Amino acid sequence: MNKLLGDTIIRGNGDEVAVSTLEGEGKVVALYFSAHWCPPCRSFTPQLATWYKGFKKGPNGDKFEIVFVSSDRDDASFKEYFNEMPWLALPFVEREKKAQLSTQFKVSGIPTLVMLNAANGKLITSDGRAIVTDDAEGKDFPWTPKPFLEVVEGKFYKKNGKEVEKDVEGLGEFIKEKIIGLYFSAHWCGPCRGFTPQLVKTYNKLKEDGKKFEIIFVSSDRDEDSFMEYYGEMPWISIPHGDPRKKTLSRMFDVSGIPTLVILDENKQTITSSGRAAISSDPEGKEFPWYPKPINQLTGATAGDINDSPALIWFNDKKSGKDLTEVMKPVADEWIKKWKDAEETQAMVFYVTGNDVDDDEGIANSLKQFASITSNTELAIVDIPTQKVYESSDTDVDTGKIRSFVEGFLNKTLKGRGLRH
Known part of the structure; x- marks a missing residue:
């Protein structure tokens, strides 16, 4: 403390x-x-x-x-x-x-x-x-999270063709030894309705490929009819509408908005809470089960973490994202290992751009404009949580320069400025 x-x-x-x-x-x-x-x-x-x-x-x-x-x-x-x-x-x-x-x-x-x-x-x-x-009386103190399988056990709905079997018992056995996706979604949510068909395609592809994967729909629908109409579009299992497990699971995985797709490994430990971004960037499921990468290429689908954590970004439209990743990777690997060994939350996320990065939404240029980053700057740390940005004047960027820049930020020796001039 x-x-x-x-x-x-x-x-x-x-x-x-x-x-x-x-x-x-x-x-x-x-x-x-x-x-x-x-x-x-x-x-x-x-x-x-x-x-x-x-x-x-x-x-x-x-x-x-x-x-x-x-x-x-x-x-x-x-x-x-x-x-x-x-x-x-x-x-x-x-x-x-x-x-x-x-x-x-x-x-x-x-x-x-x-x-x-x-x-x-x-x-x-x-x-x-x-x-x-x-918990008005504090009876559940100290509110230690229960194991996932204990929380999720109970009745569920299961698709049998187009029909829905209700009140099926034994959810824990059904999902045992499988990668699990918890899909927090609702019919009234526009982005949810846009993402669900994409998720269905990826799910069906993974099942056809023999992957041990299951999705559990955790509904935020406002009534039973809306829930059943929306669930009719989905091929996976679901917790019944209005089930108290919905609140418990939302709290357990810190779900603050929908659609959210949380991916769990066979031991029911979190792989990623950014399953939506993973599916969007990999609809064929080639990288299943989507373990987080030390470095991501900056696109609309991968940029979500920038809102929550300081982000080191290498802006470069002359080289490939793969080449930039190889240069940055030793630094990212070193720091991620340090945070993991110390059992600390990852304190920075790492991104590259590149002339081969498919950024349909123009996130890289939009971010430079938003943060007033000069056009010739290659390395920058954008820290949205503290509303600051740090720019490097280095040219001919290499692993050593990236390492010095990151260490300066984490050791608080870099001078930043307000996010926008």
Whole structure:
């Protein structure tokens, strides 16, 4: 927790509290990302305060704490808003830590309540708001995720030709030793209806090729009729409409929007939460089961991670993306191994462009314009979570120059500027 929050945080009266007092086996710390200017935050904060006060009176009250991580625009607004809260806060001056926490836990909007294991700082869930709503008395504390097969077990629907068999038992046995896609989708969602036919084609192709693959439809449809109409377009299995497993699975895999396709391996561990991008870029399933690559070619289908993480991008339209990847790969491999060995979230994503990269949406040029990156810049780090960009003046880019640039960013010795001039 000290690594995340520093040595001290504060109470509403300004008194300092040692972060070490939050730590301990069986304890949970929640990070509350919020701001006074945000209407949904001001609506949720009183609800959270009521829940918090009730929880603190319960048997696990001494094992739980909330830390406010402010997105307020000035210290006065921070203090005014913090006065409404009965918990602790990261000091307003710690803006760099706030940005790091937002990046690490992929906070894309507020209010967000992130629950952490206080013994090791590991994520329990990014959807703490659902816990406040669904577990009013805190009976499920410490909200440790259950194994996937335990959560998903129960009745399901199965296609038999065009007919739907309802209430089929034994979902766990049906998906045993298979790669699984959890498809969070709904009939009312335009992008979902656009993606579903593409997913059906890839699924059928993989089944024809003998791949051990199954998809489970997890519906966000508003009524049974819409669900059944939409499910009629799908050849895979489904959890029944309105089943409580939908909420649990959405929380387990931090699903914040649809369509989302989460791919799990045979042991039901996450391979990727970006299955939609994987299918879009590989409709024939040649790279099944789509383990993340250390470096991606920058296209509309692969660019989603840029919104959540700092991205190193090599802009070059004179060489092939494959050639650029080979030069960048040693650096990407080194850092990804370091993050994995330290059991840390990957702190940067890596991209190349190239004269052979099929970028129908023109993402590379759009991103350069959006970030005001000069036309002759080849290496840049675009950090959307902190709204900064870092440009390298290096020419004749090689592995050594890429390594120095990445190390400068991660060691905080690079000077950046605002994302847009």
